[in-house]
Amino acid sequence: MSKPGENIYKRKDGRWEGRYIKNRKDDGTIQYGYIYQRTYNAVKEQLILMKSLYYHEYHSLNSNYTGNLQQWGIFWLSNVKEKVKLSTYTSYRNKLYQHIFPEIGQIQLKQVSAQHIENLIICLEAKLSRSSIRVILQVLKTCMKEAVKQGILFDNPCLKVSMPMPNSKKVRSLTIDEESNLQKYSRNHPKGLPILLALQTGLRIGEICGLKWEDIDFYANVLNVSRTIQRLPTFEPNEKKRTKIVEQLPKSNNSMRIIPISNSIRVELLRLKELTESQYVFGTKGPIEPRLITYWFKKIISELGIYDVCFHSLRHTFATRCLEKGVTIATISELLGHHSIKLTLDTYINTFLSEKREAIKLIDYDLRN
DNA sequence: TCTGCTAACATATACACAGG
DNA sequence: CCTGTGTATATGTTAGCAGA
Numbered sequence: 014m015s016k017p018g019e020n021i022y023k024r025k026d027g028r029w030e031g032r033y034i035k036n037r038k039d040d041g042t043i044q045y046g047y048i049y050q051r052t053y054n055a056v057k058e059q060l061i062l063m064k065s066l067y068y069h070e071y072h073s074l075n076s077n078y079t080g081n082l083q084q085w086g087i088f089w090l091s092n093v094k095e096k097v098k099l100s101t102y103t104s105y106r107n108k109l110y111q112h113i114f115p116e117i118g119q120i121q122l123k124q125v126s127a128q129h130i131e132n133l134i135i136c137l138e139a140k141l142s143r144s145s146i147r148v149i150l151q152v153l154k155t156c157m158k159e160a161v162k163q164g165i166l167f168d169n170p171c172l173k174v175s176m177p178m179p180n181s182k183k184v185r186s187l188t189i190d191e192e193s194n195l196q197k198y199s200r201n202h203p204k205g206l207p208i209l210l211a212l213q214t215g216l217r218i219g220e221i222c223g224l225k226w227e228d229i230d231f232y233a234n235v236l237n238v239s240r241t242i243q244r245l246p247t248f249e250p251n252e253k254k255r256t257k258i259v260e261q262l263p264k265s266n267n268s269m270r271i272i273p274i275s276n277s278i279r280v281e282l283l284r285l286k287e288l289t290e291s292q293y294v295f296g297t298k299g300p301i302e303p304r305l306i307t308y309w310f311k312k313i314i315s316e317l318g319i320y321d322v323c324f325h326s327l328r329h330t331f332a333t334r335c336l337e338k339g340v341t342i343a344t345i346s347e348l349l350g351h352h353s354i355k356l357t358l359d360t361y362i363n364t365f366l367s368e369k370r371e372a373i374k375l376i377d378y379d380l381r382n
Numbered sequence: 383t384c385t386g387c388t389a390a391c392a393t394a395t396a397c398a399c400a401g402g
Numbered sequence: 403c404c405t406g407t408g409t410a411t412a413t414g415t416t417a418g419c420a421g422a
Contacts, residue, residue: 323395
């Protein structure tokens, strides 16, 4: 009955509660007004009334904004830049300039309607996957939410539009055979060490690139994950284009972690250390680019005849092997640097279980025949 | 007041094409 | 063989709702 964004809720006592924005404090936070009725529809009706009642008062604050969506979006971006990581900012910027501004950027901010957004979705569906469209809409939603907070808009039209459901496909793990082939091959390949490292530690590609010798403790045989490398487009629109290698803290605070290394990896690392002068484990002057690791990975993979895997699959493979060997989920989660085991379970373990289920089905079939 | 769950928010990796 | 650019999509964390 009640939909998200409506601010109508069923209460424990059986009544329906509706909220409307009565006022805003100086810092922009909302002060709600409340109404109660016996039925959902009664609340909905009265809510429209209350909203229109308070509309003028609080709109007079900022109703003089006359910019279009694009102008607002650019302003919002410049604010958001301070608050998020560079990779996030560039991703937001790309979505706005690439998909949102060309379609609806010229519409007056205050005129943007749910219908406009629905049209945008239809337009995007022709070229993008649903999960990408979701991300784009999310950015738009957040952007317009800020306009609401600042009192320019009364409500956020994005909330009236239902998001397309995601259709993401899962990354698969390597099978045991594939993995052992890859291990053997990588051991004898000059560019194979990052692959071995990923298989044995579950590190992300950016974390491998960021490794410095000072992060490895050869006495305790542990490795300290404390930075990541990415290449990001750092230019602003209309500026001269330039991408840059960016060194940052890992994906999240939880990603800062200490991981034990096996003896075979230790030996390989020590051997490499003798040969290089760089402070980075991989890469000659600065850190190696993630893409270069991918490049070699793809090459090796195709020589071995392994298909539909990407470098990140090694992380999945690591998790799967740990699970098969009886490592607890909590430990796996910690090694991967996850904040909670939920993600570990959803992203990495479920695929394993479904593979297992398939295997059992096969066995079952064999027995019956 | 607690808690499990999902959607929203945030940040990473993947992949394609061009060129030195 | 490696680097630049451009863009799509997967992974990871947190906020907040609904149910108890």
